[in-house]
Amino acid sequence: MSGAVQAGWAPPSGPPEPAPERGRPRWLLAATVAWAVLLAGLTWWSVRHDPPTVREQRPLSAAARVTDRAVGQLVAATGDAAWVLTEPRLDRGCRVTPMADGVAYRRGVDVVLPEGGERALLDRVAARLPGDWRAGVRSSSSGPRLRADAGEFVLVQGWVASLGRVRFAAETGCRPADAEFADLLPGPPGEPALDEALRALGRTAEAGAGSLAAPCPGGGNARTRWATAGAAPAPLAGLKPLAAGAALLDTPEVYAYRRGPAVVVADATGERLRLAASTGCAG
Structure with a gap:
């Protein structure tokens, strides 16, 4: 085989050059931008309107x-x-x-x-x-x-x-x-039945008395006012004349009764006597 090179032709010196890449279609770029905008809009709406999941x-x-x-x-x-x-x-x-x-x-x-x-x-x-x-x-x-x-x-x-x-x-x-x-913790007003119970037992409310409220299904609030009133055990018989009708509970350590719209509970099961008067939900 002859080593002569034909005139007008040069032998390859390396791998062939790659074909030039074609640009991406404009419609694909536009669709990508539109999709990103749509996702951003849905995210904004979800954050402000959808309930927590x-x-x-x-x-x-x-x-x-x-x-x-x-x-x-x-x-x-x-x-x-x-x-x-x-x-x-x-x-x-x-x-x-x-x-x-x-x-x-x-x-x-x-x-x-x-x-x-x-x-x-x-x-x-x-x-x-x-x-x-x-x-x-x-x-x-x-x-x-x-x-x-x-x-x-x-x-x-x-x-x-x-x-x-x-x-x-x-x-x-x-x-x-x-x-x-x-x-x-909204604080409701006081309950007279609690003060009446304290007087009947000859006790005074200690520091730390408080009041609580919870909204009723039909409107208004259920309320409890409570107080600690000295050491337990304590005789609770002094509350019996205050009960409107039969007692709801009558034991040596717990006495519960109704007084007007309130339910009064005297609880001497712990180290301190605790009294609470509660008014419930109407209906």
Whole structure:
């Protein structure tokens, strides 16, 4: 084979040059921009109008309002029982996400009643709660327990705290903290039945007396005014002349009765005598 090179032809010195790339179609670029604009618009609308889809998206102030209304529903469902609003509890330092702290808010209602009627009360309250709460009572290793969903990820529970005492609670779970605790605790006016009970027992309210309120389903508020009044045990017989009709509960340590629109509960089961007067929901 001859090594001569033909005139007018040069041998290749490397790989062939790639063919020039064709530009992207203009319609594809326009479609991409339009899709990005559409996604941004949907995101803006969702943030401002769509309801939260997980508990962590609901701030404490909004969830607390649902919790307060749930307590009012519980009061209405107890009917003629002797009940007391319990002091709200705010638990700080829980984790909303692995990177964010939060606060949990809890409120409740205590009901005192003759021993043996605890399960019947739980069943009665469950039947009177709104149907969409899906309330029910189930047996567990620790006794009967009521569970319900008040909406907006607020859990409602009820259980036997001790013989003759049933406790109900509504709680938010851990939420982003956007409200101060004091903003969640409106203070209702005083209740004359409490002052009357203190006088009948010859006791005075100690420092730390307080008042609580929860909105009723039909409007207005359920209210409890409470006070500690010296050391327990304490004789409670001085309250019997105040009862309008038969006592709701009459034991050596707990006496509950009606006085006008109020339910008065004297509780000497702890180290201090505690008196509470509560007015419930109309209807």
